[in-house]
Amino acid sequence: QQPVQSPQAVILREGEDAVINCSSSKALYSVHWYRQKHGEAPVFLMILLKGGEQKGHEKISASFNEKKQQSSLYLTASQLSYSGTYFCGTEERGSNAGGTSYGKLTFGQGTILTVHP
Amino acid sequence: GAGVSQSPRYKVAKRGQDVALRCDPISGHVSLFWYQQALGQGPEFLTYFQNEAQLDKSGLPSDRFFAERPEGSVSTLKIQRTQQEDSAVYLCASSLAFSGNTIYFGEGSWLTVV
Numbered sequence: 001q002q003p004v005q006s007p008q009a010v011i012l013r014e015g016e017d018a019v020i021n022c023s024s025s026k027a028l029y030s031v032h033w034y035r036q037k038h039g040e041a042p043v044f045l046m047i048l049l050k051g052g053e054q055k056g057h058e059k060i061s062a063s064f065n066e067k068k069q070q071s072s073l074y075l076t077a078s079q080l081s082y083s084g085t086y087f088c089g090t091e092e093r094g095s096n097a098g099g100t101s102y103g104k105l106t107f108g109q110g111t112i113l114t115v116h117p
Numbered sequence: 118g119a120g121v122s123q124s125p126r127y128k129v130a131k132r133g134q135d136v137a138l139r140c141d142p143i144s145g146h147v148s149l150f151w152y153q154q155a156l157g158q159g160p161e162f163l164t165y166f167q168n169e170a171q172l173d174k175s176g177l178p179s180d181r182f183f184a185e186r187p188e189g190s191v192s193t194l195k196i197q198r199t200q201q202e203d204s205a206v207y208l209c210a211s212s213l214a215f216s217g218n219t220i221y222f223g224e225g226s227w228l229t230v231v
Contacts, residue, residue, distance in 0.1 A: 041222040
């Protein structure tokens with residue numbers, strides 16, 4: 001079952017902030033965030049491996065609440081280049097050592113982010 | 118190579134035709150994944166290779182879909198007797214090792230079945 005992303009779409013003006021949420025019904029080992037522009041490859045943003053972990057990448061950061069099986073992506077002071085579709089990919093806990101699986105990701109349906117000047 | 122390379126980038130096939138899609142992963146990457154992405158949707162898992170071993174093919178939609186990675190590097194996804202519902206973008210991705218590693222995607226092969 002795929003994770004659920006919210007909202008489905010966001011429209012911002014340059015400089016505004018946004019939060020994209022990703023929620024799963026499965027116990028998770030990791031959460032991966034990607035941005036995809038039309039006709040291009042999904043571009044890796046960050047990976048969150050442990051419950052509560054927060055990672056940052058320039059003005060983009062994310063958190064992972066392992067207990068709630070949720071992750072959120074925070075975009076601050078948005079730029080025109082942030083426009084695109086954001087996907088979370090979840091890796092479920094598996095049967096390998098440490099509760100890992102082999103890295104198979106299940107993706108949400110995506111959140112379309114549009115930033116206007 | 119610098120990134121995951123896929124070919125062809127675009128393919129138009131007549132219904133019933135066989136197609137082969139190639140993926141050249143990042144050099145040294147052990148894990149290789151194939152995903153299918155329909156318009157406006159997130160990628161959906163098709164199959165996974167660890168080196169040359171196909172460890173998971175649970176996402177392949179039918180026995181018309183076949184994937185191989187004979188020498189643990191380049192992989193080919195083959196679709197036999199293509200149907201219109203096979204029209205999608207086929208994404209290849211690779212990762213250095215297993216869980217918890219960054220997974221890098223190629224730009225995809227856009228398949229249109231007419």
